Amino acid sequence: MRRITDGGKLCFTEDRKKFMINKSKKGKRKRPLAVTVVGVIAMAVVILYLALAALILLRLGVFQTGHIPSEPWLEGSKPTQLGTLLFEAVYLLILGVVTLIIAINFILMRLWAWVALMAWTGITLAINLMRYLYGRPDYFSMLLAVVLVFAINQADVQQVFGIQHREEEVEGLG
């Protein structure tokens, strides 16, 4: 595959260009079933993260009083119970928002969302394998990640995201 460079910057190959032209000509690409299913699962995860965050905040009475309790978050260098719960809530909120952004863009079939989801799943699998090695396996999370990887790696899914074209693009780098 011939790479086209523009002033040293890597540009699209001719195939990739064709793919982009076809994409714009056709307007809407048909969304494979796997993309919809994965998108829905990702949305469910978003709801789960946000619901958990909301539950924590509810437990802390944030919704009832409209403000965070005025107790200390830290006791020396260690977090208090309130600090731990707040940290968890913020962590879950951030996670939920990030997952939401990825999920929406994945359903819209944007390449970066595919890469982000793949990397995310890769990290999840790596953590799961580490947990397995240290005797604390989480088989459900492992199974979910495995299903996700094989679902988004199907040829038709890769094609609608333009992944196969991208791989050809880097051929010749050795």
Add this chain to the structure above:
Amino acid sequence: MKGLAERPVMPANATDLELLRRFEPVVRYTKGEPFYPIDIERYIEECSLWIHNPDGSEQQLVKQGELCVEKLVEIREDPFGTVQFLRFIEPLSLTESAQLLARQRRHKQDNENIFHAGVGRLARGGFLPRMADALFSLTLLLRGRVPAAVAAAAELNYHDLQQKDEKYIYYGRLVRQNGWTALQYWFLYAYNSWRSGFHGVNDHESDWEMVSVYLYEQDEMLIPEWVAYASHDFHGDDLRRRWNDHQQLDLEDGHPVVYAGAGSHASYFQRGEYQAEVSLTLPKWLSSASKAWNNFWRNTLGQSMRQESNPFRIPFVDYARGDGLSIGPDQIKEWSPVQISEETPWVSQYRGLWGLFARDPISGENAPAGPMYNRDGTPRNSWFDPLGYAGLDKVPPPPAELTLLEERCAALDQRKAELADKISKKASELHTMGIEAKAMQGNPHLAKAHMTLEKLVIATSDELKELRRQQSNNDLLLQSLTRRLNRLREGRQDDPRAHIRHLATPVSTSQLRFNRAAETWAAISLSLLLFGFVALIYFAPQFLWGGLALMLIVFVVIESILRGTFIQTVTTTTVILAVISSALLLIHYWRQIIVAGLIGMGVFLLLQKIQELRQ
């Protein structure tokens, strides 16, 4: 024939030496090359002669300074497994080695003949090939190898010889075979410094290289048609280029131009940097496992795979830049030719190695044998079969091709007529049998005769079918031969590269030049990984394996970002992790998986049958 007017020609009755001189090559070297073709007399005078006995011992037969061609070719009766070899550089002490290396550095600087590899060599291979590269370097400690100081001593020694009497020699040989006149140009170099001087695969004392020019005769003139250069990893047809293929073959005043690889002296048709690959010899089980994994990856998982992703191949670069000394007609230095043949004693009677036998089991560091023999003493293909060596044994000289084609077309025409006649007769026979068989029907007393006739009909029908198949093949072949004959009569030549299956092409600059960050990372990453591993052992042994895995992942991700292969690396890594996780899930939940599979199959079949019932 088009293009003939611009080719240099020589009368068919010219002497062998005149022919050799008329088509002798111009060889262009890379800046930094320390060795050029030398004559065997001076080289032998500098050598001692040794034998390596089957029990592993070595014995000096003739001392350095006392060796000459007559002594070299003396017949010696040695037991099986004995290796005769020359030694250009005598064993060196540690002090001598240090002094020689220092002198070599000064010598290079004084002569301003310094090689610069340029950015890119290290980053050309991925992480795994670099690990293999490191292993390959380590194997040099275990395998026999030529010490670095030997290269320095050889360079200085060769320089001194040239200072006394500057000469650039080739050994020319002329062979006439099957209508072709093959001119072979053999070059002896005192040393191959590819590894020590140019980051290549190997070093060895002495190096024999060869270039061939093939001529055919027409109207009592000899005309060049093909040129073949010996090169790494290429054989047969891939070695040769047609004289008028100007995109592939550089000519200078009717002389083919050779770009010699720095240190390796391999010959190339075009100037540039060539990526040579060395495949590590793997145990059979590992090779099979690798094949099975590739199959699983591509066919089962449906993942794409780049051809060059074999981690067991180590990339090396052969620099054939042609920016150094140029030797040949009207160049800075000119050739002094010497003619050789089987009658030349040192060619046919010395079967040993022309330099140090380094005891390298894979032979990379052992010196080569002479023009006529392989390292094991068997005859060298390029010497006894100069046409077959370049895939020319099946190619007739152009004037003969026309005649051969005409003869073949006439033969096929005759065959066509014969087949038509036979087919007509057989078809007629079959008709008669058909009529008879039809007439026999309804006559029970002819049942036996009918059965026999039926068998005969089947057999004749088969024969007719076979004749028609032959006729079809004959017609197709005749058509293609006639087309080719007409094309040749019109003077139209074939695609000059139609015979080439693997074309040696220099790697383009954009593929060669990675940025400085990638190059630096490539240089330090492996060592960093090892240091990190040691740090884990000492400071956090409880996280050894997890930490190592994490470190590997981080290194691979950095590498992929620098090499522009991030998406592919993320995909590959994640799929591998998913495969491992699947295996673990299978081990722990195989019963449940089988049950789920069976239930799934049952549901699927049930739905299918219900659908069938509804239809």
